Each structure stands twice: as structure tokens, then as C-alpha cells.
Amino acid sequence: MHRFAHRATLSRSLRLLGAFRFEQSHPARFYGALADDTAAMVGDLWRDAVGSSTDGTTVLDVGGGPGYFSEAFAANGFHYIGVEPDPAEMHAGPGVAADATYVRASGLALPFADASVDICLSSNVAEHVAQPWRLGAEMLRVTRPGGLVVLSYTVWLGPFGGHETGLWHYLGGARAARRYTRRHGHLPKNNYGSSLFAVSAADGLEWAASTGALIAAFPRYHPRWAWSLTKVPVLREFLVSNLVLVLRPSLEQVLLPPDPR
Template sequence: MAITDALARRATLRRSVRLLGEFRFEQRDPARFYGALADDTAAMVDELWSGRHPGAGLAGTTVLDVGGGPGYFADAFAGLGARYIGVEPDAAEMHAGPVPPAGGAGAFVRASGMALPFADDSVEVCLSSNVAEHVRHPWRLGAEMLRVTRPGGLAILSYTVWLGPFGGHEMGLTHYLGGARAAARYTRKHGHPPKNNYGSSLFAVSAADGLDWARSTGTLVAAFPRYHPRWAWGMTALPGLRELLVSNLVLVLSPPVPSD
């Protein structure tokens, strides 16, 4: 049984269309957008955990969410019985949403994903959703995630691929003109730099680099496009085309359990 079997059954075209429709609310109604994303993400992590540990769910596990912002994901994971810990380095971002979350779920720590204030092998699941493209050294972030994940646990790193259609974030498709040029164009048009500003808070992260890094750790157990239907997952294996078509890549890593 593959770790992604349960997730693959839910990865339908209908789900993809529904999530794509929610993206238009990211700026004007973030609670709606992130609420839908949180539910889908929690379900994805639960299905991956069950794939790794057949018959088990997230209940009783600790989920460390690196770059969790204001905690939109907390209630979704608490609803599955997990203990949620959100890590966010930006104080303004931590207070940009419903803090505490509606159900009062979870704990929140202000810290950098580059130096997580947690012991080695201390959590069952370490998640980073759409953060790697916002840091200068994404694989240092990945290494920290692996460090704190227990053997047999899951480190799940999902990020937006630069050359995909959403690589420019609010700059739209102008990122195909080049990141610096797109940021300058956005600034001229809106009178202020984009929140996701190329070179300072947005960087060009490729699918190939992520896959190369993940394979180098010896812990990669799955890689797939996060929002695509199952029949489109094969594009992850196509060099070149995957940079344009994958859009958001999920890397699932699991530190091995030491043999006796």
C-alpha cells in the first residue's frame, strides 16, 4: 500500500476545481480561503499519516506547523484530535487573523523555521504549507523540519513552484517577465511593493531543486502536485514540464525507524 493511496482517492477533478475557486478569496476574504485550505490540508495530512501508519489517525499526535501565520489551521487539526503547534516569525502575521482560533485550539510560538526551538525527534508531524518560496534558504528549513520529526513520523513540505502559474502570487503572470521586473511593475501600478516581494519575501524555488534536496536526505516517501487530480500526478516526474504544470509541490519525508 502506497502512503498516498487514501489521498489519491480524494484527489478528484471536482476537488481541484473547488479549491481553485477558493483562491479568488485569498485577498478579500482570507478567513474563507484559509478555512477551506485548512480543512483540505488537515485531511491531506491525516490521509498521509494513515498511509504511513495503517489504521491510525492523527488523534494523539503533535502537528508542528512551520509558518502557520495566525493559526487558521489550528481548529482543523484539533478537530482530528491532534495537538497543534503553530510557529511564525512575523508578529504582524501572527495577529493577522482569528487569534486565538475560533475553538481556542493549539499553541503558538514566535520563532524562525530556520532554527526551530524544539528538540530533535520531538513531533510526529512537521508541516510547512506554502512557506519555502518565502525564505532564502528553503532546504535549511526542510532540514530543520526533519530534525524535529520523530523516526516513523512525517515531514510534509508544500510550496509554490516559481515557474507555475501562481509563482508570482499577487503579481500574477507578470513573474514570467522576471521577478524583479514584475515587482517593479506591481509597485508602479499600486503605489507600494507587493507583500510577496521578489528578492525579499518571495524567491524562485523550482520543483527540481526540491526533489533533488528531498532525495538527498534519503527520507523521501512521496512527491505529488498538491491541488491536481490524481490522473495528473505523473507530471511530477517530467523534467521541465513539471516546473510549469505542477504549480504546488508536496514533498513527504519520513525519518526511518532505527532497526534493532
């Protein structure tokens, strides 16, 4: 992982942190920056693990959202396929890159054959589904042996666990959602118990280790020198913020995917 580790600097972390405050007010500014960084990260992980160019590599993006990622991945030479269950979300952005493909489907039941894509990515989706490791099992199923699964999610006890409800989630997700509704007159987009769930770093690491395919785990937005936080129980729940799990399935793991529990 030396390519991405070399790019995981403090300046990158500060740049991404600065973009986060525009998620609600200027989504193009936020999601555009996130998409560019994600495409570069996945490209680095692919070259480090596989040793080949990303040109023509198929990436299946589970929860692809409104198209920002399609543009970024196309610009980096990938063949992009986006999966999104919500049609409103699918059309909320700038549109899909010309040579990209979009499919309306759930990440819990991907309409793709076993071992059919080179890379399966899920960026900030696992915390929005009630069965995150069923999502992970589906990602492993559709990824070819020797390919990559990159599953990144927001850790509940981190500072961004409550999403737009702010740090109030530390007093309980339901309470934070009620407070947000009183202040804004509508439910939060990421509503605890229906579209936002408490997912821990420990659970993700345990699931990934159980697959036998885990090759790396690190905090997505931290500089390289802070990656060791992932190994510290309890502390990682509060300081990792967003955990990246990188898995490389073998033939046996594709044919016999792990129990999603």
C-alpha cells in the first residue's frame, strides 16, 4: 500500500476536512472533492495489490449516488458501473459519465454474476443499511479472484457518526434525530433507525478478518502516521472516524462467500 500511504498526508486530510462542511450547502464542491480522492485512492490500492494499470479495469460502485464518482473514475481510466437504489439520489447530481453504466438495485442483492468485476467499492454506504455485512458479502461475491473489495464506512462513535445531526448522536441517535427535526422542521436525510445505523470499527474488522480476504484496514481521512489508531480497541471507535477495509478474494471465497450474519 505504499502508493496510497505516500499520498496520505496531513495536507490531504485538512483539505478533505475543509470540504466536509459543504456537504449540505454546496454538495458539488464536497462530493466532487471526495470523488476525486476516492478514485485516486482506489487506483493506488489496485496498483499496489495487483501491479497493473487501471485502464479498462471495471469498478462496481455500490451506492454510487448522483454521478460524481462516475466522472472521477472515468477520468482515471476505469470502466465504471454504479448501483443506486434511490432514483431521486441517482439524478440529484451532474449526471453520469458518458461511458459509465448505472443500475437501480440494492447493495444487499446485487444483480451481477459471481466473480464478474475487478473492483467492488462501497463508499460511506454500510452505515446506511441495517445489514452492513450482508452488503460486504455481496461485494465479495461479485468480485473476481485476485480483484479488490474496498468497503469504507463512517464509524458511529466517531465525530461524523451522526452525519448532519452533529455531535448530538453521542446522546443517542433517536434523540439527535428528534432534535434535528425540531430545529429544521423535517427529518434528517440520514435518519437514525431507518437510513442511519450504529456501525462500529470492531464489527467491521471482525467481519473482514472472518472472510480470510482482508489485506488492509486504515482510517480513510487520516495521515499515514495516524493509521495505527485502527489497532487500538475502544480508542479507534472515537478517533478513526471512517474505516477502510480492503479485501482480496480468492476463488474459494467467491464460490463460498462468508455468512453475512
